[in-house]
Amino acid sequence: MKKAKYSRWFIIAIIGMTGGMSFELPYLKYNYQVPMESLMGLSATQVGFIMSVYGTAAMVLYAPSGVVADKFSHKKLITFSMVITGGLAFLMALYPPYWMLLVIQVLLAITTVLFMWSATVKAVAILGTAEEQGSLLGFAEGMRGFGALVTAFLTLWMFQLFGAESNPNSLKAVMVTYGIFYIVFGILCWFVVPEESKAARAALPKSEKLxxxxxxxxxxxxxxxxxxxxxxxxxxxxxxxxxxxxxxxxxxxxxxxxxxxxxxxxxxxxxxxxxxxxxxxxxxxxxxxxxxxxxxxxxxxxxxxxxxxxxxxxxxxxxxxxxxxxxxxxxxxxxxxxxxxxxxxxxxxxxxxxxxxxxxxxxxxxxxxxxxxxxxxxxxxxxxxxxxxxxxxxxxxxxxxxxxxxxxxxxxxxxxxxxxxxxxxxx
Missing domain, CATH: 1.20.1250.20 (MFS general substrate transporter like domains)
Structure with missing residues (x-):
């Protein structure tokens, strides 16, 4: 791998936080189910089905995400995915029709799982030796939680600032805030995450055909x-x-x-x-x-x-x-x-x-x-x-x-x- 400009722990923190916050939008129901029903005009069944669509698409895409991570630059995958996910957050903030929300969930599964899940794991794993994988990936998992924590509380502050459930724009503010975070961290990863060298890529063991x-x-x-x-x-x-x-x-x-x-x-x-x-x-x-x-x-x-x-x-x-x-x-x-x-x-x-x-x-x-x-x-x-x-x-x-x-x-x-x-x- 090319020599990194930053401490690997700083790089891992950025990758981990980016990966953690990326899942907050598709799992918006976890914190905002009631506002989704009252402000977006959805029923509880519809909110549940939105989650089901994402979960089903994600299950299908976890395995091929590893192939994508091996064939393409993890740095470019992470940046591209976060910028597109940010755009989808802005689209969701328009309160589109129900069918469009289902399409957005499928697209979110593509950006957060197919293009990004294995890419973030790999980006962390190649920063250390085989003996260091436990500590590196463990620290990254903690940073995933921290990234989700920071964005969740900031969006809650925005939700309350805009009047919470009394203002239809409050949930839009939450989605726009997520979108801004995604784009900012996507660009940050472009400058912070080191690119994998051709020699390092060639040295990686090839996966056997399943x-x-x-x-x-x-x-x-x-x-x-x-x-x-x-x-x-x-x-x-x-x-x-x-x-x-x-x-x-x-x-x-x-x-x-x-x-x-x-x-x-x-x-x-x-x-x-x-x-x-x-x-x-x-x-x-x-x-x-x-x-x-x-x-x-x-x-x-x-x-x-x-x-x-x-x-x-x-x-x-x-x-x-x-x-x-x-x-x-x-x-x-x-x-x-x-x-x-x-x-x-x-x-x-x-x-x-x-x-x-x-x-x-x-x-x-x-x-x-x-x-x-x-x-x-x-x-x-x-x-x-x-x-x-x-x-x-x-x-x-x-x-x-x-x-x-x-x-x-x-x-x-x-x-x-x-x-x-x-x-x-x-x-």
Whole structure:
């Protein structure tokens, strides 16, 4: 790689922040569902389907994004993607028709996933040696959360400055602010991110052609399904918790700005700190197993969800409920930081690691396709208390699934260790 003009940690911080904030626009519903409904004239089902369209397109594009990153300059991909994403933010600020919003979501999947996801990972990875990947990518993940955090709170300030839900232009101001940030950081990456040299590109190992038999080999392993369904359980909880903002507004009549602030604490702040905390626990304590960490988090989540379901909702316990959903969010982000590590812990060989991750991603992230339209339909057709009760029960079932497959995976790992020890004793 060409000699960088800046410290690599500064470069990684810029790349990480850029990658983190890029996903804030397609996931606008996480913090602004209620304003999207009241100011853009959308139903909860439509908002959910908008999310589903992005999630479905993203799932299809994650794998080819790696090929794109290998064939084109990661520096140019990042800059191009951010500038185009900024333009799409300005287009969204016009409050276009519903069908156009769906088209925009597909285009956002192309810019943020196909052109940018693997490009940002690669741009960070080539800044260090193989032994440094953990610290470099870990720092980049923290910066992703920080980038999302900064832009989220600045857009909330703009939302309130323009009159929040009382002014139709307030959400437009949020989108325009995102657009400006995207373009500025895209241009910044052009000047800060070093270009990969031709020699470095030629030295990179070429990916082997993926064959159908490789996928079949991976699918035949029970550990692949254990890991995939753990990811699905944890990710479903993540999707359910994205309704925290609307839950506080609809059930406890919390002001939109305050509920949005709580939603940002849940989504951006905890994303920034929970993942590194989980990594620290795994690296520095006796609790080394990612699967055990997810299992413990799932127990806490299961108990917390039961409390939310059985405790009658009233204004007098609003702070208890806020504390509960934030606690669940913290453990969910810890688990999200660990769930791909279960694949390595399961003893997956390096020759099939990439394929296993791809299969696990496809299965584990399937809730993106259906869960948002489903919950949106409940919100539109049921009274609020019943809609959210259904949602929390769905989260409880997903948590139970995570607990079940964590248990099965831990048993499998234990049996493999015992078999290895027995074979060593016979030598």
């Amino acid at each position: 064959a159908a038999k490789d996928i079949l080999v991976v699918l035949k392993k029970r550990t692949t399904w254990y890991c995939s369904l753990i990811i699905m359980g944890v990710y479903t909880i993540f999707a359910v918790l994205s309704y925290t903002t609307s839950y506080l507004i609809d059930i406890f009549a919390m002001p939109v700005v305050m509920a949005t602030f709580i939603g940002m604490i849940r989504n951006q702040v905890f994303r920034t700190i929970a993942g590194p905390v989980g990594a620290l626990v795994s690296a520095k304590t006796r609790l080394k197993s990612p699967t055990k960490i997810i299992f413990i988090g799932s127990i806490v989540t299961f108990i917390g969800l039961i409390c939310i379901i059985v405790i009658p909702a009233s204004a007098s316990i609003i702070f208890v409920m806020i504390g509960l959903v934030l606690l669940l969010a913290f453990f969910n982000y810890v688990s999200r930081g660990m769930y791909f590590a279960t694949i390595g812990e399961a003893g997956t060989p390096s020759s099939t690691m990439g394929t296993t991750i791809g299969v696990a991603s496809l299965i584990g992230f399937l809730p993106d396709v259906f869960i948002y339209p489903l919950i949106g339909h409940w919100q539109d057709t049921l009274v609020a208390t019943q809609a959210y009760r259904n949602m929390w029960i769905l989260g409880l079932v997903a948590t139970g699934m995570a607990l079940l497959f964590c248990t099965l995976l831990m048993r499998d790992i234990k049996q493999k260790k015992q078999a290895i020890m027995a074979s060593l004793e016979t030598l």
